[in-house]
Amino acid sequence: MMQNRQKLFGVEIDAVRMNEAVDRIFRWIDQPQDQCQFVVTPNVDHTVLLRENEQLRNAYRDSGMVLADGHPVVLAARFLGKPLPERVPGSDLVPRVFSAADDRTPITTFLLGAANGIADTAAENIESKWENVYVTGTYSPPIGFENDTAECEKILALINRAQPDILIVGLGAPKQELWTHKFQDRINSRVALCVGATIDFLAGEKKRAPRWVQAIGMEWLHRIGTDPKRLFKRYAKDAWIFPQLVWSEWANPEESDAVTLTR
């Protein structure tokens, strides 16, 4: 299928609107592909991680869809003359997909990630809000699971017993993308959505910024406020590096894979 993609930050980002992304996900559910199709949603932090992590770039290349999660990514794309039609944040995409399920096309989902108990709360909330979405399993993996073969096998067995249409992977970046890529051939789900803290949002554990804050592109500031200790350092590094990435792409549009930056 023809996909309109923009080459940015060493990867390709799909130039699609939210409704087109939702349609494509339903097509994958309806017409199963050879492998589980996974979706990644780059924000500023991902663009910085992508620069230093080749495995993450490989995961991006093998993904089925790359959606611009953050406002700054969309603004930078416009500035660089490679426009993306709109933001398609992972944590908005998941509720939109759930809302598109109806009694002729119900969907099943499995929630992988978030702290103990939170995925179960999210599951209860999902089933009471969306009557055509069935949560067929949840699992919150222990810290360090990604380096534990037995634990990874256990997770695959849980997912594959449930055979969900959609696997929600909420393990934070880059863990969620690397894990899903590594096991893409073995995940028995039509689609996997790598969507960060979405399970926390669905559980009501973390709150999204108010709509107007999102609309003026300040959701990142709201997120720092909710977890300043952890996020301040991340965002400070991103705020320093991202403008350099944009500058370097602007100066060398053909060499976006090989950029030299000051730390």
Ligand code: UDP
């Ligand atoms: N998380 C997890 N296992 C891990 C690391 C993180 O389940 O080994 C979860 C964490 O509980 C949170 C989610 O990953 O629910 C994403 O966290 P983060 O805020 O980093 O998401 P992002 O900013 O990438 O959207």
